[in-house]
Amino acid sequence: MSFDLRAIPLDATALRTLAAKGLEYRLVDTNDVAAATAWVEADFRGFHNARPRQVSVDYDLAVIADRRVQGVYDPSIADPAIPVATVSSWPTGLSVPGGRSVDAWAVSSVTVSPTHRRRGIARALMLAELENARAAGAALAVLTASEATIYGRFGYAPATRAATVHVDRRRTHWIGPDAPGRVHFVAAEDLRTIAPALARRAVARTTGEIDRWPGILDRALGLVDPDSESSRRKRVVRYDDEHGNPQGFAVFQVLRDPNEHGIVEFDFLAAATDEAERELWRFLVEQDFVTSVRGLLRSVDEPLPWLLEDPRAITVSDVADHLWVRVLDPVAALASRRYGTAGTLAIEVTDPQGHAAGLYELVVDERGRAEVARIDPDRASGTGTGTGSASGSAPGIRLGVHELGAIYLGGVRPSVLARAGRVASSAASAGRAIELADRMFLGQRTPHLSIWF
């Protein structure tokens, strides 16, 4: 997707709804430093963060320059230049099963001042973002959520999970293959030029990851505020294959009290190959003078237990929803990914906001490629539950847009949602459809997003 983010007009419904509350809904000009800084300050306050230092403001101003930035203003408050609500959004690729990328719309920085909460401001902004996403041609919208109770009502569902992985250093005995390449310590500035390409390759091979923007890599590498304590703690390692070609990098820190063993902690590991992934893990778990290793936002399906003699050296905590997906255009979304098995499935989607509602036919060939069509209800034959297919004979499932988002990347099986009473099969299918949907939606890799956005 490539277009002028500011060209999308402000959503008329949101404008009207907010105006009726005495509020102004505005697009923030990110070149207007005063207005953009006020927006950044409101964003920090909204997330209960300390007031930002100038270096953080400068960083955020650079990041939001590539985004659509909106604020809600209350002319009656003591400082009307500070928005009482914020939201930002931008087009991004989302990696889907089969190694492809789908056009998505990322939504972030959703805050409403505690002085203005529960007046429907966030609702107005979130509904407007769905319109913006459609105007931008996105097949779906994505976000990471501060609380799991907020976004379901707007059609978003948890589509990937993430976890903290702990490794007991004393029980670490590597039984994985020895790699032909080498791990090197490198200076963060030196990695800056190749980090985007490595991150791009890592994102492309991992269902559930979204495109990285330059600022996030700078922050991960500690380059935003290099003299700060947290940046100076960061160490960067790169894995080069046997030909000397860089294939991945990790950023970690060792947390320790004086005279105590340390704890290795990392939240950024970008591997373009399985070999690089293994070797970076090996480097992180085999350090001396540490008691444990802690990986944040890791996959719930890491290969690590199969690389250590003692898989019980690993414990997993904080398993939680991470990427939330909201399907807007089922035809484009479903056609973008590859599927686990061939078949024809009719999918009836309900959607409280209307965007994705309809009956669709998903036809997958032997190579896992899909053709998707929206079926005119008049053409669909009745099958008891209302689910049918163009041919009238294909197995069918019926589900809400929330459930469609949940199964889209293969993070949860349709049969689990059927057991929860949230996916139904057509009467004619007698359970066959759920079993087929399980096999079709299964991806090769457990979906995983390893950043917050």
Ligand SMILES: CC(=O)SCCNC(=O)CCNC(=O)[C@H](O)C(C)(C)COP(=O)(O)OP(=O)(O)OC[C@H]1O[C@@H](n2cnc3c(N)ncnc32)[C@H](O)[C@@H]1OP(=O)(O)O
């Ligand atoms: C993608 C992201 O940016 S995630 C970050 C979200 N932001 C934060 O966590 C920062 C702190 N929280 C806030 O700023 C605000 O509480 C917000 C943005 C979450 C909600 O703003 P509000 O304007 O109060 O929400 P609003 O009044 O529009 O409520 C909309 C609906 O969501 C519900 N809701 C809002 N916040 C919450 C919550 N924290 N938990 C559960 N439900 C919530 C409301 O009850 C309401 O439900 P209904 O319309 O179905 O009856």
